[in-house]
Amino acid sequence: MMKLSALQQSYLNRRPGSFRGAAPLDSSADGANKSPAAVFWLVLHGLCCLISLVLGFRFSRLVFFFIFSTSITTNTNHFMAPFRQLTTTTTAADVASDLPSNPVGDAALNGTRVVVGRHGIRIRPWPHPDPIEVMKAHQIIERVQREQRNQFVVKNPRTVIAVTPTYVRTFQTLHLTGVVHSLMLVPYDVVWIVVEAGGVTNETAAIISKSGVKTIHIGVDEKMPNTWEGRHKLEAKMRLRALRVVREKRLDGIVMFADDSNVHSMELFDEIQSTKWFGAVSIGILAHSGGAEELSSFAAVEKEVEEKEKKQAIPVQGPACNASSKLAGWHTFDPQPYEGNSAIFIDDRATVLPMKLEWAGFVLNSRLLWKDVEDKPHWSRDLDSVVDDDIESPLSLLKDPSMVEPLGSCGKQVLLWWLRVEARADSKFPAGWIIDPPLEITVPSKRTPWPDAPLEFPSDNNEKTANNMEEAHPVVKHTKTRSSRSKHRSKRKHEPKTVVDTKQQSEQN
Amino acid sequence: MEIRNCVFALILCHAAFVSCAVGLGRNPPTERISGSAGDVLEDDPVGRLKVFVYELPSKYNKKILQKDQRCLNHMFAAEIYMHRFLLSSPVRTLNPAEADWFYTPVYTTCDLTPNGLPLPFKSPRMMRSAIQLISSNWPYWNRTEGADHFFVVPHDFGACFHYQEEKAIERGILTMLRRATLVQTFGQRNHVCLKEGSITVPPYAPPQKMQSHLIPEKTPRAIFVYFRGLFYDVGNDPEGGYYARGARAAVWENFKDNPLFDISTEHPTTYYEDMQRAVFCLCPLGWAPWSPRLVEAVVFGCIPVIIADDIVLPFADAIPWEEIGVFVDEKDVPNLDTILTSIPPETILRKQRLLANPSMKQAMLFPQPAQPGDAFHQVLNGLARKLPHDKSIYLAPGQKVLNWTAGPVGDLKPW
Numbered sequence: 001m002m003k004l005s006a007l008q009q010s011y012l013n014r015r016p017g018s019f020r021g022a023a024p025l026d027s028s029a030d031g032a033n034k035s036p037a038a039v040f041w042l043v044l045h046g047l048c049c050l051i052s053l054v055l056g057f058r059f060s061r062l063v064f065f066f067i068f069s070t071s072i073t074t075n076t077n078h079f080m081a082p083f084r085q086l087t088t089t090t091t092a093a094d095v096a097s098d099l100p101s102n103p104v105g106d107a108a109l110n111g112t113r114v115v116v117g118r119h120g121i122r123i124r125p126w127p128h129p130d131p132i133e134v135m136k137a138h139q140i141i142e143r144v145q146r147e148q149r150n151q152f153v154v155k156n157p158r159t160v161i162a163v164t165p166t167y168v169r170t171f172q173t174l175h176l177t178g179v180v181h182s183l184m185l186v187p188y189d190v191v192w193i194v195v196e197a198g199g200v201t202n203e204t205a206a207i208i209s210k211s212g213v214k215t216i217h218i219g220v221d222e223k224m225p226n227t228w229e230g231r232h233k234l235e236a237k238m239r240l241r242a243l244r245v246v247r248e249k250r251l252d253g254i255v256m257f258a259d260d261s262n263v264h265s266m267e268l269f270d271e272i273q274s275t276k277w278f279g280a281v282s283i284g285i286l287a288h289s290g291g292a293e294e295l296s297s298f299a300a301v302e303k304e305v306e307e308k309e310k311k312q313a314i315p316v317q318g319p320a321c322n323a324s325s326k327l328a329g330w331h332t333f334d335p336q337p338y339e340g341n342s343a344i345f346i347d348d349r350a351t352v353l354p355m356k357l358e359w360a361g362f363v364l365n366s367r368l369l370w371k372d373v374e375d376k377p378h379w380s381r382d383l384d385s386v387v388d389d390d391i392e393s394p395l396s397l398l399k400d401p402s403m404v405e406p407l408g409s410c411g412k413q414v415l416l417w418w419l420r421v422e423a424r425a426d427s428k429f430p431a432g433w434i435i436d437p438p439l440e441i442t443v444p445s446k447r448t449p450w451p452d453a454p455l456e457f458p459s460d461n462n463e464k465t466a467n468n469m470e471e472a473h474p475v476v477k478h479t480k481t482r483s484s485r486s487k488h489r490s491k492r493k494h495e496p497k498t499v500v501d502t503k504q505q506s507e508q509n
Numbered sequence: 510m511e512i513r514n515c516v517f518a519l520i521l522c523h524a525a526f527v528s529c530a531v532g533l534g535r536n537p538p539t540e541r542i543s544g545s546a547g548d549v550l551e552d553d554p555v556g557r558l559k560v561f562v563y564e565l566p567s568k569y570n571k572k573i574l575q576k577d578q579r580c581l582n583h584m585f586a587a588e589i590y591m592h593r594f595l596l597s598s599p600v601r602t603l604n605p606a607e608a609d610w611f612y613t614p615v616y617t618t619c620d621l622t623p624n625g626l627p628l629p630f631k632s633p634r635m636m637r638s639a640i641q642l643i644s645s646n647w648p649y650w651n652r653t654e655g656a657d658h659f660f661v662v663p664h665d666f667g668a669c670f671h672y673q674e675e676k677a678i679e680r681g682i683l684t685m686l687r688r689a690t691l692v693q694t695f696g697q698r699n700h701v702c703l704k705e706g707s708i709t710v711p712p713y714a715p716p717q718k719m720q721s722h723l724i725p726e727k728t729p730r731a732i733f734v735y736f737r738g739l740f741y742d743v744g745n746d747p748e749g750g751y752y753a754r755g756a757r758a759a760v761w762e763n764f765k766d767n768p769l770f771d772i773s774t775e776h777p778t779t780y781y782e783d784m785q786r787a788v789f790c791l792c793p794l795g796w797a798p799w800s801p802r803l804v805e806a807v808v809f810g811c812i813p814v815i816i817a818d819d820i821v822l823p824f825a826d827a828i829p830w831e832e833i834g835v836f837v838d839e840k841d842v843p844n845l846d847t848i849l850t851s852i853p854p855e856t857i858l859r860k861q862r863l864l865a866n867p868s869m870k871q872a873m874l875f876p877q878p879a880q881p882g883d884a885f886h887q888v889l890n891g892l893a894r895k896l897p898h899d900k901s902i903y904l905a906p907g908q909k910v911l912n913w914t915a916g917p918v919g920d921l922k923p924w
Binding site for chain 2: 114115116117118119120121122123124127128129130133134136137139140141143144145147148149151152
């Protein structure tokens, strides 16, 4: 105890933080006690001072700590003076606080297991993630997210009746596959009415059968004309034909117009579920995609500036609301900037313009089309009274266009994108996209990278179809002349062309 | 059709009133905290108590605020907003003879450093001076020596008026406040600075700022555990072990490489948005056990994981925190991942439903102007629950219980 108190006193005197020489302190504190014990403690003391000086903290404190405490937190009433000392006043409590055997402030901490002062930082032996727990956590997250989704699920979902006018052409598979995939992802029941110009064909039937949804495939005898205007008109007729089918079969649900080349978001299908009778959504018009990159270079510079401005604001068609979220008007497509520059024929390399209000932006309750429905609103026209030729948008089905419900936060959300991209009129594609019989003969292109290779001419290739596609082609069956170049094959960008294709083109549709 | 459905649902609601009822329509399903605890949140204090607000010279409140406007936005701003609320509240009475409670508006936590941290060194003198004023100008203090008075002391350790725990414990609660009711943010069981009968309130968090950072509820919660803040307070406790009793440092050391724990010391601008995408939010102690993270977690629907031994949470008599949050002992921090992943998913969903209850969120906030069910009203409810006052608090004239000259010498200097 005496040794302890000696050390205690010396700590007391050293409180203010200065390292004075130990000898005078000791002699002043203990009188003339020069026993070997005192010398020993003196030496130990000096050693501790030096080590503290080197390490930068009072490690002797730690020594005491470890000697006198068995575990870190089982000492109640264990005070330790704080390191940060903003004031230099020391009180009796601070002084005695070094030693656990001298509890202070007992009354303050009776019965609590919370100890004030320095604690150890507990680290478990292997502080790394445990894979089983990670799995459990992911299951918890999955459950939480499922619950979140269920809160927003639509009650009483109605069948989605999608109406798609189509016809056989090169890009039909491309476009229809997009629609197939979109409809496969729809979480509600879907009835897909596909109306085909030129009669029902097996090509189309093959594509739509892959969708797995209930399909109604109708043919219209008229062939699809070559002009955009004609195409729009025929498509309107085809859609009306589909609406008549809905009426005859008394299909129940929400009719939406899924044009084959449009891009639909999944939120669209959720949003249209809230249609009461007739709704409208905003469409983004991607008018540039048809031919923007084909602008000739000499006019490119001025055009580019204009393009930039145009590109910044994608035209959007749809309902316009006033401040009280009621339908106030329509955002329609303004063809003015594209004057004289628009595509006439389907395979023109110019911008394809939509109509003022596209069909795709409207959805309607199928009961609007039925005969003999009592609670049909009076502002809708009967389908039979509609004259085919002049119907530009489904608004003609209404007597009062102001009764349209704006969907997608009042038209602020763009839920689908309108796009028209078609291949050249004379482009040919393999039937069913199956190359049969497999390609065997190749024709070197006019600009072959290997000018010294002997040219080969096709023996018979009239029935071969031209590959206008870009994909790394089935050159596996190449003839011997090319086999020596096999390692360069993947770098070849030039397509084998048949003699049928007279125009020079290395670009692809 | 829809009206019929609604009526039917209402009937169902009534039938399920006592037990949990789930919200209809597109609102997230919430649960009423069943039993007396939950209903208490919606009590209306108007008519149940009367509060008299002393008119103190502006040097105790307005002038202090004028000197530093930052006091309105920091986490101790509750004292200022409480004063403003009481001035225009229907519970206020101008006749002190009929008042049940007396309020003294003195802003003791508004002396800020350049960094924005409040210095409590003048607070005891300020408080003492204010009490001397009210005891000499009105008879009500001497009548009970403050037993029917309440004070708002939102600083770190409440009325102990110090930020350092040892010093605070040493000082103890200011002698003159020993009989009064204290409304404070600090709460820890068996601690000197938490007096019997105190009302624990949440720290102030700016309601408008939180509202403006709400994200759509559809956003899936993909973060498992979220925390942003210090693990080591390098300025004051470089080696660690003092700050947060080593708990925050333990969280860091054990989980810094765990992908489930999104923890760091950064200050992202998307802090509020991230909390809304997390399932659990850590609310560990710092220098004091309470933290504004609790308020943020409740408002954003993130389950609070409270790591602070013996903490007393706000309005603990009205809010069943055990059912809403997860309590982890400081010694169990190394096993935090095991603890959190072993909570059954049903319990987690239930906690989220309880958190989604708008009255829970409202009770944690101090909106301006005050709204029903908010923290101001919960304080008044707490005060109302303590009524009627026991006859024994009334002292005989001239009788003194408190020792006015106790405490450190520095406190006795006039302010």
